[in-house]
Amino acid sequence: MSPLAERMRPEDLDHYIGQEHLVGPGGVLRRSIEANTIPSMILWGPPGVGKTTLAGIIAKKLRRPFYILSAVSSGVKDVREVIEKASQYSRELKEVPGNAILFIDEIHRFSKSQQDSLLAAVEKGIITLIGATTENPSFEVISPLLSRCQVYVLRELTRQALLAMLQQAIERDDYLRQRKVDLKETDALLRISGGDGRKLLNLLELVVQSMPPSSPAIMTDEAVLSVAQQNLARYDKGGEQHYDIVSAFIKSMRGSDPNAAVYWLARMIAGGEDPSFIARRMLILASEDIGMANPTALVIANACFEAVNRIGYPECRIILSQATVYLATSPKSNASYMAVEEALALVNKTGDLPVPLHIRNAPTRLMKELDYGKGYAYDHSRQGSFSGQEFLPSEISGTRLYDPGKNSRENELREWLKVRWKDKYDY
Structure with missing residues (x-):
């Protein structure tokens, strides 16, 4: 007997639960399906929200040939074989208009060359591509392919x-x-x-x-x-659903424990986690949790991200480990993260405050006549390359958003800011 989730997989939109914004009455994707005019698309959403099911319903509703590939186990050869079958279908008499549908699960795991192999077939309309991903397609799908697809965001089930x-x-x-x-x-x-x-x-x-x-x-x-x-305690070899282990990994680095961080890293590696996913989370941590306490951490994390994407498993485990230890043993500060959060809250509270005239751009004569840029002091022409002029709108003048953390690097920044802004900001 197949698993319950497979037995309960709906075959029509009437039994499909969730994603009303896409396939509910009047939903944008439902209208496309009913008009038999679906575009190539990327279905982006968390695990278990109906991406694969929706692809199957589309193919069944449109009565088109439906090919399925998994990016985990398929290569360029498999893609070309499907494209050849789809080309043959497009040359033959069909009962309904439209081309064959190729569904690629976990398309974010396809390499650049594998994604490149899809371009011509999508461009020529030989296939309608439906890709499913749990990762942000802006980062994981190459730009030429992404530009040929409509991205539909599937939301977490309520x-x-x-x-x-x-x-x-x-x-x-x-x-x-x-x-x-x-x-x-x-x-x-x-x-x-x-x-x-x-x-x-x-x-x-x-x-x-x-x-x-x-x-x-x-x-x-x-x-x-x-x-x-x-x-349910074991790590899923698919590596998609185990945010608990990723959370433990991040919190261990944030907590400056390299031993625990490397352990959780090993759990993810052993479970087949995508190394790009691990490296991307490290990039975020380098800025969010280390920031100006050690700006080099962001450089190291970015170098790690680029390296693991070039090398892949198994060798990239060494690079991941080195970067993990570096981030875990770096001084910590979330001051930059808190600064932008407070700034966003201030923007939401105060709205679109006007830019002070003296720091507005004045590319035209009319703008100059309206005093755009008038009174601006070019900082490099002042002593110490510092003028002390106003840059914030008058309504929020003196608002301090960046509060340096308590570490050696940011203690120096605090003193530097005190000297320059002692009459405006409370540092």
């Missing part, structure tokens, strides 16, 4: 949608109907599944299977937790 998914499974699945499942409590199911519909349904079935077959399956939080603790 609590209401997840409960509807459970209820639909209990009512429609033969096995669950036979077991007379009674949902007494659902908090543990929803919490452990983390918004992943596939994980939710498979966990439901796992708990039901653990109960005596001679009596109704009463679903309580206690029953779910007892089964989950025994069966």
Whole structure:
């Protein structure tokens, strides 16, 4: 018997749960499907929100040949074979208009050369590409391919949608109907599944299977937790759903513990995590949690990101380890991160304040006549390359957004700022 999530995979939009903004009544993607005019697209969203299912529904609704490739196990040869089959289909008489559909799961794992192999076929309309990814396509899909695709963002499933998914499974699945499942409590199911519909349904079935077959399956939080603790602790080899381990990795580096950080790094490597994903998270940490305490950390993290994308496994594990140790042992400061957060809050509060006239751009005669740029002091022409002029709108003049952290590097910055801005900012 196939897993419950597979048995419950809907074949039409009427039974598809979630993503109402795309496929609900009047949704942009639903209109395209009904008009049989779907573009090549990238479906971007977290695990278990219906990307693969939606691709299958589109192909079934449009009655087109449907080819599936996984970026984990497929290469350029596989892509070319599918394109050849699709070309043959396009040359033959078809019952309905439209070309073949190629669905590529985890398209973010395709290399640049693999993605390049898709370009001509997408451009010529030999195939309609549907790519699914959990990663930001702006970073993971090459620009020429991305420009030929429409990006649809699939949102995390709401609590209401997840409960509807459970209820639909209990009512429609033969096995669950036979077991007379009674949902007494659902908090543990929803919490452990983390918004992943596939994980939710498979966990439901796992708990039901653990109960005596001679009596109704009463679903309580206690029953779910007892089964989950025994069966769901392992790292998923797909490496997509385990944000807990990524979180432990980040928090270990933030907490300056290189031993724990390298351990969690090894857990991700052993689990087959995408090295680009690991390196990208390290890039964020280098700025968010280290920042001006050690600006070189961002340089190291960026060099690591570029290197792992060139080298790949297994050798890139060494580079990841070196960068991990460097970030974990660097002094920490979130001052730059907090500065931009406070600045955004100030913008939301004060709105679009006018730029002071003396620092506006004045490329035309009219603008100069309106005093654009008048009174601006060119800092390099002043002693110490510092004029002390006003740069903020008058309504928020004197607002300090950057508060240097308490580390040797930023202590020096604080003193530097005190000397220059002692009459304006409280440093």
